[in-house]
Amino acid sequence: MRTDSEQIADRPLVLVVGAGINGAAVARELTLNGVSVVVVDANDIAFGATSRSSRLIHGGLRYLERGDFALVRESLRERSILLKTAPQFVRPLRLRIPVRRRFGGLIWSVLTFLGWDRSCLGRFWLRCFPNARERGLWLIRLGLWMYDRLANSSPLPPGEGGRRPGEGRSTIDPRYPFACEYFDAQILSPERFTIALLDDARQLAQEQKLTFDVHTHTLAEFHGREVSLIDRLNRNAQITLQPDVIINATGAWGDATLADWRVGSPKLFGGTKGSHFVTANRELRAALGDGGLYAEASDGRMVFVLPLGEDQTLVGTTDEPFDARPETAVAEPREIDYLIDLVNEVVHSAKLTREDVVMSYSGIRPLPFGRADSPSSIPRGHWIEENTHGPIPILTLIGGKLTTCRALGEEVADRVLSRLQMPRLASSRDRFVGQVFNLPNQDQSGSEELRTNSSGQVENLPHVRDIIRHEWVRTLSDLVERRLLLIFDPRLDQPRLRELAMLLASEGVIRPDQVDSEVTTSATRLRQVYGININGAVESIPDRANPDLD
Template identity: 30%
Template sequence: MSAAPTSVSNASTETSASDVECDVLVVGGGINGTGIARDLAGRGWRVLLCEQDDLAQHTSSASTKLIHGGLRYLEYHEFSLVRKALQEREVLLRSAPHIIRPLRFVMPHDPAMRPAWMIRIGLFLYDHLARRELLPGSTAIDLRRDPRGACLQPRLGRAFVYSDGWVDDARLVALTAVDARARGARILTRTRCTGAQRSADGWTATLQPENGAPRRVKARALVNAAGPWTESFLRHQARPARGEVLATRSLRLIKGSHIVVPRRFEHEDAYLFQNPDKRIIFAIPYEGRFTLIGTTDVEQQGEPGSARIDAEETRYLCEQASRYFKQPVAPSEVVWSYSGVRPLLDDASGDPSSVTRDYLLESNTEAAPLLSIWGGKITTFRKLSEEAASQLGRMLGDARRPWTKGASLPGGDLAEWIGASQRPDTDFERFVAEVARRYPWLDEPGLRRMARAYGTRIAGVLAPSAQAMGEEVAPGLYEAELDYLRREEWASRSDDVLWRRSKLGLHYSAAQRERVARWMGESTLMKAA
């Protein structure tokens, strides 16, 4: 396995007495920040990205894990956003068939919610707003005859089925960062930007690693991709060159929470449930033995990093799911939950569900270039990043060509293992068969987990035998994989491994999670982020 370039740091502990110079400093290691860093680096810009915690530790690992156009946004007449997201859906499916896969959604029809004609019109638009080559269109089914109706209440006789995609959101961020680094970007995790002074010709920023001395970075331009902290960064860390006001907009912080319960159905399709409050929730097959249910829309009070699900949110999700499932969902069954804060542009809407999910790129060229990223959703990250990189190029006086639309994410180009590509979903199954042939010692669950997580990069993780993988620290998790995640993917704590680079924490006992924590050098097991 080749090592990372010597000019690039894999960790936040890199120290240097001299100033670091770059073209663009990106603040924020979520999906938008890493996407912009990747795109810029691929265009030849010198890029440094800093993230105060782990990659994707907050909003970008707390999504419903869907690559989707946003069917419900049609009700709010967000046609441009839906079309843009639908166009990106198939681009992403092709770019990362290991971590993104097609998913069919079953929407039981409850006449008390929305009439059938309205749903048909919505699905017709959803099928035709953008060109669709990989995913089947919508259809209607009889739940009394279709196996997908077996887990639902008998009163539900009819459903509509449509297509979208599923994504491992935290791995999407990690692999985007891996690609950014491979193209020359420097990625510093657990490194906070404590201040950034603007001048006429550049920015001078102070970066404070979690462990180590502060360092000074000089950049020609700055990208504020701090997610829920975007407004706060402009008000407290970014200092203007003169008397200009940097924070010109406000964010509305909306908490979305999810619960995980024992599996409610055997098939691999998901459900969309309509609620009496006109909201929707999803019920999605998750990690084999579980069902993921979410999300809520609640105003976040307090610091974004403190977001946690509350009892009322848990009760709401259980109640709404129980309106549809034959087997009710009780709060006592929740085995795990997570919450994220969506940084949405404040449009003065009274209903959090109706606040736009579209993004805004705000440029400020009163002195050294500043680009602030407001809002956004995971499905449109590549397009957002492309637009941001082009905008920065113009601000720096050197427009450079986009390149990401046809590019694979790390591990996503399966051709070297299986030959010519056919379809992303069938290509992946062919890839799994080839991994099984090359590594016969892997059991089926481990095989699929690692093929999904790493794609063709699996060759840098696996050894010819289990014995060559080192100690099995926890079931199916060997020292070789932990070494790889620490060396190649910035994992420095057990949470990084168990809850973001994988979801193994959901399958392990407390004692097994403790073993991973000890291996990572932690004295006590940290709570799941």
């Protein structure tokens, strides 16, 4: 990190605080339009909700029930753009919805659409008809028909539904005689996609001789018109800069960030917690084939059961109010049991137990604060809150999805450009998002740069050096969790952690005397955050109350 004697001088300059997918998309959009950018993250790139998501690029079929047509239309448009501009990251995914009944759920859907599902009428209806929430074949067909209409000229095939073929041989429980099918898209590695956005911003800045820097494990402190960047891993290293605009892209930390900066603001965020688990259960993985399931839990919530590479399955998510610091969120045993029950209900051959869970994770959705009756009724769009009372204007990003990161980036850039009285020069709509390094199993040219397995994890160590040098790696946890995605690799063990830590030391990222402590810290995080025992044995849902994750 540079010292304050090398203060960044060129203008205009935007400071993006938070290097999740939204901060990265904003940074890219700004450099594309000739603005210098410095990105800081208190932790690591994609440390927050970005790496704790369901990894889908989707229109949000269920948002139709709440009448959020504009969000669905925007998300479907962005899905098409990402399928075209980031095909190595975003791939079509067939999803099946197992259905029990031909009819049903219509009146409940109308109540939900009108926002009356939590009203006295809604509660009365549920008392009279306990299965009122269960969606029937015709209702889902109607939803899929609307989804296709809103998708306009989508490259994906339309949805359909009917009686399930091959009944009897199927692994889906016979109590579900019908199924609907539709397409959305999967992004196996939003972490690496975020790196690719930042790498593109770096290239754009180089071409235009702009300033572009990314500082991870760094905090921004205000001193009037000046901002000091404090390196949390090396407190002697500081940079001072004078940004023209600050983007608060700290997601679910957004309110805490404003409070740290002593910026007076009403509460903006009302995040909800979502947990997932991964299993290597063979019956379940075989039942999925090359697609996923979108199944209704007993409380009417929809849960995804998704293929994760060739051997694993990702199941999620829950949706609960959450008030604590986002980094303390872990998947609770109760949430895992809820998801396991859903899987066993639909795929009768799986017979999942807690012992089948190889890892789990939890994240906080950066949703807007409001008076919603239930977590699922909180709006899922995005908003930009401007605070212009202080010496530097601050734009806080609220909400947003992986799917709509480009659109949000575009919207934020437009606000910043108009504030800086600069014209829009270019659009990201047709701009390709390349890999930082070629991933052979995703690359048409077949070039052999990085070897990855089918879950997208990087396997060959020689090229890990390139990742360390070019992808802003500063700790062993950065490398293991969000660059190489080894959290999804059941073979991850202590010797591999040590090997990677030594590689970091040989690249000068850590000191040789830090190897042991890095291995210990990384192993502790793997256990506390993901429930992974790195000696290979699977820990069955450890007690992870109040872990110190930071």
